[in-house]
Each structure stands twice: as C-alpha cells, then as structure tokens.
Amino acid sequence: MKNNNLEYPTDIIRAGILGVSGYTGREVFAILLKHPGVRITYVAANNTEGLMGEIYPEFLNRTTLVCQKLDLKEVTKKCDVVFLALPHTESMSVAPKLLKAGLKVIDLSADYRLKSTKTYETWYGRKHADSKNIAKAIYGMPELFRQKIKTANFIANPGCYPTAAVLGLAPLVSTRKDIQSIVVDAKSGVSGAGRKASVDKLFSEINENFKAYKVLSHQHSPEIEQYLSLLAGRSTSISFVAHLLPITRGILNTMYVHLAEGITLNQVHSLYKKFYKIEPFVRLHPIGGQPEVKSVANTNFCDIGLAVSADKKTVVVTSAIDNLVKGAAGQAVQNMNIMYGFNEVEGLL
C-alpha cells in the first residue's frame, strides 16, 4: 500500500507492536507472523530485550526479530501501522506522537474508548493526557462501526468484557424499548489480567479457585454502558460483576435482560440471526445450543446462545470469546484488515 520502503513489496504493510512482552502484544505478534499481507518490522517492550525466539520459545526458529526498548523515531521510520499493547494510561502518551507522524494507530488499551474524560478519570484514576484525540478514535468493533473503521487512522480497540457484552446485547438493546434491567455476569480467564507478576495471579492462587472481583465497580462497566446507550438511543445501565476463571483464555458472559412485554425464543433467535447475518466472526448457536469457551479459544469468533424464561419476560444471552483474540489482538487485526482493504478474515481463520 503506501509504504515506500525498498526492502518490502509495496503492497505489504509494515507493522510495529509496542508492548510485545505482554499477553496481548504477543498475541498480535503471533497473528501478524502468519498474516500474508503484513511484515512485522518493529517490536518493543519496557523491560524485555532480545530475540523474540528466546524470550518466547514458541517463536524459536520462526523469526529473527529482536525486541528492544521503545524508540519512537525508529517506529515512525519503520512502520505504517502501530499496535499499542501498552498498559492503560501509557498509550495516551505515545499515540499522539505516532498519529502526528502520520502513522495509523490501533490502541488496545482503554485510553481512548470512553468519550468523556471525566468518566475516564473516575474509573482509571488519572487525568487524561490527550483529550483532543479522543474524538478521532473510532471504536473498533466492526460489527457496529465497520464503515467508520474503513477510513479511520486511529482505532480504540474494545475491551474484552465489552466485546462479549456489547455483541451479546446489541440486537436486543437496539430494538427493544421495554428493557427493565440488564445483569451482565462476566467470567474471564486469567490472561485478561495481564502478565505483570503479582501474588494474586500465581498459579497456586488461581488454580482450583473461583471468585468475583471488582463487584459492581469494574472499569469496563462505563465502556459497556456507553455503547449500549448509543445503541438504545437512551441512557442504559447494567449490573456488572466480573469473575476470574481458572483457565488461561476465554470469556463467557451470562446476561439477563428483563423485558416488560416479553418475547418468545423464536422471536429473539430470529432477531439475532438477522442482526448478525453477514458477520464472519459472530456465530449464533441454533436454538437449544450454548456457546462454550473452548470452541472459541484461539479463534476470533464470538459465539452466542439464547434462552427465554417460561413467562417470556427474561432473555438469557450467553456470549463467548477468546479474550486475547476477539477480545484484543484478533479484533485489532480485523480492524487493520478493514482499514487497509484486506479480506476482513485474513490471518484470522
């Protein structure tokens, strides 16, 4: 496309990954390594340097790339697009410089997802350092914003829980005016909490264990509510509780939507079928089927199941994703595919 570097064919995108030593950055790396239209040209991390194949033995003999300390000049020289797999609050100090240098940026952190800096500061505990770029950031959920993504230079890649929640609720929330309350009971594998060393993520603490955390106070609540409100055309709130599963990858959200007027299972199934008709990565289970984490692990799919109570007033929507793929790196690459005109599923099947 638009690179004019002589080393690569001009139709190959040059991609950089910042924060490649975390689980999300590594997943972007693994996906792009197999992507026929992309050459990874730069990888950096804060505290890790060396050959990617030595840092991660899974890449042994598969790449000669070297992970180095971040040097923004190098990034702008070597990359067309940059994936920011940085901790929340770090992205906003890097993104503006890359955007200014004319690069496309896909930010996997939460820094540009919330439209209100006040909400951001309430939930992330820090003043927003780049409020002027918030408006430019397109929320990278292709099923809802594909047209805007096509021409975007800057993507705020959705959070993992919000991806599963918004995809699971969008058909109902955007069509029903009689929603009384929404419960989102969310369960995630541990990789969602990142790769920073801490006692509470040690194997012996997580294994054979299960618990709720940040009960009714998780920072993904306002992100979910922002997009549900947009879809509903009115302020929409949820009761959100996150839980930690003793697995590495995967999210399953169980969502209870109470309706004033009721709906049959056939009706709600038809609604979802129509809503996601053309989507390559949303799979609606047949009536009676239920998604499971294992079927979406290591894939970019979001699987959805439906049930309705006997009195037709409660719809239970279950949605499953791989938090590192559709909930992070896979969706980021899906966005990149759309931005650069690749086949949307390239590198993701």
Next chain:
Amino acid sequence: MKNNNLEYPTDIIRAGILGVSGYTGREVFAILLKHPGVRITYVAANNTEGLMGEIYPEFLNRTTLVCQKLDLKEVTKKCDVVFLALPHTESMSVAPKLLKAGLKVIDLSADYRLKSTKTYETWYGRKHADSKNIAKAIYGMPELFRQKIKTANFIANPGCYPTAAVLGLAPLVSTRKDIQSIVVDAKSGVSGAGRKASVDKLFSEINENFKAYKVLSHQHSPEIEQYLSLLAGRSTSISFVAHLLPITRGILNTMYVHLAEGITLNQVHSLYKKFYKIEPFVRLHPIGGQPEVKSVANTNFCDIGLAVSADKKTVVVTSAIDNLVKGAAGQAVQNMNIMYGFNEVEGLL
C-alpha cells in the same frame, strides 16, 4: 447412644453409607472416618466391590471396610443411621424400607426435597414412588430448620446449588417485601455432576473450558424457589443459570436482588450479620471482602459477600461452598450431629 451392639461402646453411632463409590458417598465416608462419635459399619455400592483402601488409594491402610452389594437386611442389622448417596430416583425405593425398620435416614438425593410430587415428576422425569414419606422428610438445612432436625428421623439433605442460594438469599428474602427480581448465576465444580463415566465430563472436555448448562431449566430451580417462597411468605421465583467450572470442588453463586426501595451496604451487612450471628458454618465477609471457592474447599463453611449498586436498588450477594461438603456430605453429617446430640461441628472442623 441407642445401639445395643456389643462390639462398640454404646455411645458410638453405627453408620452405613449406600452409594459409597460416588463422590458424595466417598466424602461422607472420609468425614465419618475421622468422627469420634461414629463407627462406619456398612458400605455398599452398585458396581464396585472390594476393600475401600484398594478402591480408593487415599484410604489405603486407613480402614479395613469392604464395599459390597447392597443387602438391606445387613444394613438394618448393622446400622443406626444410613446415609443415602444414591442417584436421584433410587433413594425413594430404599428409604421407606430403612425407615420402616426403625433406622434414621439421611438422604443426599433429591427424592424428598420437593414437597409437591407433581413438581418432582416434572423436573426429575419419573413418578414418585414413596409420596407418603415426603411430608416426614425434614429439609436438612440447619441454619433454617435446626429445631425440626433435632427430632427428625428422616432428612432430605439439600442440593448443592440450593444450599449456596438459599443461605445467600435467606436474610433478604425473609425480611424484604420489595424484591422485584432475583437472578442466581451459579457456577459449580465438576464433582457436582457425579462420577458416572460420560464424554462430557472427561478431563479434555472440561479443562480450559467453561459453559452454561440447563439454562433456565435446571432441576434445582424449584427446590430453591420452594424454600425462598417459604421464607418470603409468598410465591418467589428466580432466574437460575448453572455453569460448569474447570475445578473439582466448589460452588460460587452470584445473586442479583433488585429492590424497589433500595438499601445501603451497611444496612444489608447488618441484616446478614444478625441473621447468621450464631451459625458455626456461615461466615460473612467484612464489607469489601468477597468469598472465594478455595477458602471453603474441603470445609463445611458457606462464605458470603455483599455489594450494593450506587443507586442502592441492586444487592449482589455472593456465596461460596464446597459442593461435596456443605453442599452434600458435610451438611449431612452436620444434620446427623444435630439429630444425635453431638456438638454440631464434630468431625467438621
């Protein structure tokens, strides 16, 4: 106490376990083996015969008991009390004979928990074979029915999900008249599904997986609703979804109670504190604390945590138990302790 067998001191209870080859029966066995007031005198199973120490290497050198095919005459001769760890629908063919022979019976199956045979038949798919004893069966949840248990000869030991749900909801349901809806999002370890061989319980199917099952159609729903209705003094229904955790033991229920009028966290915490003041096996977490499965694994505790939404209209109650202990064998022994006048915690700490 009342046995007149010459082999044992007269204050030792002689206990039998039917169905000792399943996870629940084995747990009763393990607990009673350490109980100073009980001698296990009879164990039986349908398809397993032999020395307990050879069937289960954990009991190697710890017992000379032999597991045999069920012989009811032997049971009545050798036992004062019998624990039925049989599959649902099998207990009701055995219990009446044992009761008639004058033995005390603690039934860990679901056969005598539902007061309506019609409801039983709807949910368990089989005509009830012993309807006349249903009324005699005391629901063995000591926190609610301790006085009745003291003089009972026949206990319907609660289900695992119902134990966690009813204990978690009882203080609210029995005092608040403004409950609008209740969601019980329940997650259980795999041992809850029993020890019968089946592909869906194989390690490779469960491991790194998570899914909902019997969505809005689990047979524990009517059991929970029956006791919540009793506590509330009016018909009370719930939205119940069960999930399968990739762990062996443990249940965590996350329950959302929507109130019309609202309550503060301090108020709800005080309510629970008072309600469970004297209970040896219910532990209320301090405000801000959350129960976890690992802290109750291999114990008879039910741990409870509380949270309230910003608008005070939603209370989130989390309750955790070990499904095989407080959710089955431990609670059964707790009931036995009460029936025989032992210290209620004997053998359970």
Next chain:
Amino acid sequence: MKNNNLEYPTDIIRAGILGVSGYTGREVFAILLKHPGVRITYVAANNTEGLMGEIYPEFLNRTTLVCQKLDLKEVTKKCDVVFLALPHTESMSVAPKLLKAGLKVIDLSADYRLKSTKTYETWYGRKHADSKNIAKAIYGMPELFRQKIKTANFIANPGCYPTAAVLGLAPLVSTRKDIQSIVVDAKSGVSGAGRKASVDKLFSEINENFKAYKVLSHQHSPEIEQYLSLLAGRSTSISFVAHLLPITRGILNTMYVHLAEGITLNQVHSLYKKFYKIEPFVRLHPIGGQPEVKSVANTNFCDIGLAVSADKKTVVVTSAIDNLVKGAAGQAVQNMNIMYGFNEVEGLL
C-alpha cells in the same frame, strides 16, 4: 493431482477421515480444513452422526460436512487418501480394503507399526488380521524415512510417545556405540488416552493429580525399541515409564542416556544441531534452554533440550511435542504433504 473428479480442481487432493469423533480424527479434520491443497470429502465415525458443526461447536458455520456411519464404497468413490483415526485393532480390518481399491492410506493406529506380528500380539492382545500389509507400511517419521515416504502408498503413523522418544534419542543412538542404558521417563496430556468415556479419565480424577501408569509395561516400548535398534544397528532396550499429566495436550519425555566414555555438552549439542539441520519441525534449544509443552502445543514442532552431567557420563535429553499434532494428526498431514509433493509444512505452520 491424480483425482479425476469434476467437482474439484484436479490439483486438489480429496481426503477422507475415519474415526473423526475421536481427538485424533478431529485434529486431522481441523488441520485439513485449513490446508489449501486438500478438500475433505468424507468423514465417518462409529457412534456419532450429524453435521460436524453441531457435533463440535468449534466447527459451527465453518463446514457443511456430515459425519456418517462408515460405508467403504463411499470412501473409495470419494477419496484419494484416507486417514484412519480408528482404535488399535480396528484399522487392520479396514486398511487392506482401501489399499486394494487403490487409495493411499495413512493409519494413525498402532496396527502396522511393529514389524513382528508376534510382538504385536503380545502387546496388543490380539492376532494380527492383515500381516501381509505390514511390510508395505512405511513408518511415517519424515526425519528418518523421508525418502521412503515420498513413494509410499501406506503409512504407519508413529505413536505419540515414540515420536518424542525416537526424535530425542536418534542422534545419540545412531552415532554412539558406548550406550550403557537408556531411561525414558514420559509424561503425556490426557487427550492421548482418547475420547472414550471412562471413570479414570473424568476431570475430577485427573485434575490436581499425577501418576505413573503401565510402569515398564507400556505398549509403546517395543515400538521405540524397534526403531532405536534399527538406528543403532544392534538390539537396544529402554526402561520406559509413562505418566498422565493434568493437561489436555502435550508430551514431555525426559531421557537419561548413560555413556561409558562420556561426552561434553558442546559435543552433544553439535551432534544434534547437525543431525536436525534441515528439519522444519525439529527445534533444538540453545545450550541452557529447555523445551516446554506450552511452546509446542497446537504446533507440529518437536523441541529438544540437552544437558550433561558433571562427569560427562550421563546425557539428559528432553523432548516436547503436542501429542495430537506432531504425535498424531500433524505428522500424518506432514506425511501426506511428502507423499503428494506439497510443501512439507503446508497447513502446519
């Protein structure tokens, strides 16, 4: 290549999979589904019928193939090559018919791996039903027998433990004449034991557990010894103990080779480096590195690590593979690639 079916381009291979409901068959299916040179045209299983996407939700919306009961006429009409993912002792009744009909056959069972029918009958407890085809079966380990595989019509695909053991030991065994003894301490994930329902493979039995099984009496011993003896040019025996890991996929073999004369770590590392120089799927760790199961999971790699004792007389070789990929389905496809002149790594990276 040589099919003359009008429905597919003539350079597309038509593949059938028998036994697709087991873990190995499903893995062949998953790999071939992405292989650009292959069309899966037939899948069968003993006790499972229906849409692949319904039997295995991971394939939902990804294929319209229907799993059916085996009909050999259909197989011969629809396939160029057939993968037999059948239980041991079943393959030998099917393979001769397919070979006679002119199909290429890749047998993932153990039926044609042992050259001596007597040894087969001793270890597999059944008379061999097709002894005449044993000699025609080429042992499908490309690193040792690539030339023969190129022209083969019939492949005996290696066992999982033998793949890790033989690849790990081949450089030493084929060059050192001073080997005194070999210990192979092997550990495998549970999927290696198949998908048949049994109590000993239930999650609650395997989870948080670890044990040795078939100690010094595992049926893979003679397979390993047969090929080590061939490499050594003399009868070579091993002490082999298998263990069951509480993971789904992966094998790690720790092998202790006692040498009379000793060797330095640099020498043994150079030996292995040279031996596997051109191999796309054998990765030798740098000195000091050690393979791990996670780095080879879901890949066709065999990773190898080396260490030498202070007295230079003991070499410890560790080798890791995914038992379902390099230890079964991946190696089978690698063999198919070689047989049909595809790039050897096609569909496997």
Next chain:
Amino acid sequence: MKNNNLEYPTDIIRAGILGVSGYTGREVFAILLKHPGVRITYVAANNTEGLMGEIYPEFLNRTTLVCQKLDLKEVTKKCDVVFLALPHTESMSVAPKLLKAGLKVIDLSADYRLKSTKTYETWYGRKHADSKNIAKAIYGMPELFRQKIKTANFIANPGCYPTAAVLGLAPLVSTRKDIQSIVVDAKSGVSGAGRKASVDKLFSEINENFKAYKVLSHQHSPEIEQYLSLLAGRSTSISFVAHLLPITRGILNTMYVHLAEGITLNQVHSLYKKFYKIEPFVRLHPIGGQPEVKSVANTNFCDIGLAVSADKKTVVVTSAIDNLVKGAAGQAVQNMNIMYGFNEVEGLL
C-alpha cells in the same frame, strides 16, 4: 510440658511460626490450629501484617491471631517451639538466637540440612552464617532418625524432593551393594516454588504447561546424595531432574535403580514391607498398585509403588507426597510430636 505461662494449661505447647505468609508457613499454621496439644502464640512475616483471617480468608472466624513483623524478644517470651518457614539463607540468621534463648527450633529451610558448609555455599550461593549449629541440627526424617529426634532441640526439616526420594530409595540403598546407577525423575506442584510473585509462576505460564528445570543442577541433589551415601555406607550419586507440574500440591518421584545382580518384584516388595513395617506415614502399595498425587494431597503420607523390569536388573520406585505436608509442614509437626512426646500422628490424620 515445660512452659510456665499462666494463660495456658501447662501441658500445652506454645508454638510460633516465622514466615507465615508463605505456603509452607501457612500450612504449619493450618495444621497447628487443629492440634489439640498446641497453642499458636506468635506468627510473623516479612511483608504482611494483620489478622490471619483477613490475610487468608480460609481462616476467617477461625482465629484472632495477628501476623506481625518479627520481634525476636516477643518470640522468646511467647513460644516454646518455633517453626522457621523462612526463605533459604534467612533461617541461619534467626535460628542461633532462638536456640541460644533456649527455644526448640524446627527449621523448614535448607540452611542446616547439608553437613558441609562448602557444599552449602556451592549450591545456595552464599556463605553459611552459622556453621557451628550445623552439627547440632538433626535431619527431621522420623523414618530414619526417630531416636535422635526424640531428644533434639534443633531440627533441619527435610526438603520436599529429598523426602520423597530418600524414603523411596532407603530400603534398596541401605541393603543392596550392587547398585550401578540411580535416576530420580522428580515432578512437583507449583506451591513448592513458594509464594513470591514472579512471572514464571503466573497461572497463565504454568497452566497447560510442563517442563524440566534446573536439569542436573537442582540444589536438592546434594541433600539426597548426602543421605543416600549415609544409608549406603559409601558415596552414592544420582541423576536428578526436577519438573514443574500444573497442580498446586504434590510430588511424584519416578526412580530407576539399575542393579548388577537383579531382584524379583516379590523380593523387593518384601524388602520395603519389612523396612516400613511400623511407619504410620509410609504406605506401600500392594504389588501392581501405583501411588498417585491425589491420594496423598493434604495428608502426611508417603505412598510408594514398585515395579521390576523383565530382566530383573531395573527397579522402578515411585513415591508420592504432598510437598507442603510430608514434604514440609506435616513432617515438621511430626517431628514436633516426637520431640514433645505426643502421639506421632497427632494433628496429622
């Protein structure tokens, strides 16, 4: 016994635990909490302060003990016996002061296990700070040194791998003069690596993974060799490789003993049966049986299994323990029971 504190009955031992925030210290705490002859009177940790029931929710409502920063004066005032669950190299700065003050000390670190300070310094990378007390420390393996433990004031509690290895090998090593080589292939759950935060112990790194570590260079090698040499009456070396199991608790050692002259399975089984005849915590499996980690988890048992090769020249001994119980805290309490004249199994069944 000898305390003269008025608060407790004089036959109650007052115990302190230093390092209670680690897995080993917590296990000592959990065991002593149920021990009828012991009152825990002091607990300390480096970086954790507060109510034990808040630090560890498993102890909620079960104790009012407060974990505090170490104050040696307090220790000597409040305790008769002190358990040191401190990191290696920290114990040796604390133990001499406690011994000097007349307390009994049970050290769970490695600081006093090796008789040679040179060996200690080679393997633990630090000069020994208290060489004069090394000779006084009795190696706390009751099966070998019960008489010495009875009168000991200072116990060097054995390492986890050494406990499983030495108990598994002692009968052979102490009787056979024809041992040619010994391989100890050891596998441990992750709790053995302690509770300090580090990336390599994170759930997502360990889960679904398995690997060897410190191959032929683990610091438990010289400890095992020291005691095997003592038993054999001659210098005895082993090939030792440790592996990390994706489980929390448990060790299984698979050990290959090559004999020049051979032995039958019956002979070796009789040898072990006789050797461990009176031992309450060593359980020999019947011929054909094999130990497993789950059967010894949360117990103080060491289970042993035996197999012999067809040529009778190789004996495979498998031994299983819970690394935190028989491999640390349980054995420490067993030693305390012996030192104070309690029933040896008190608090441990």
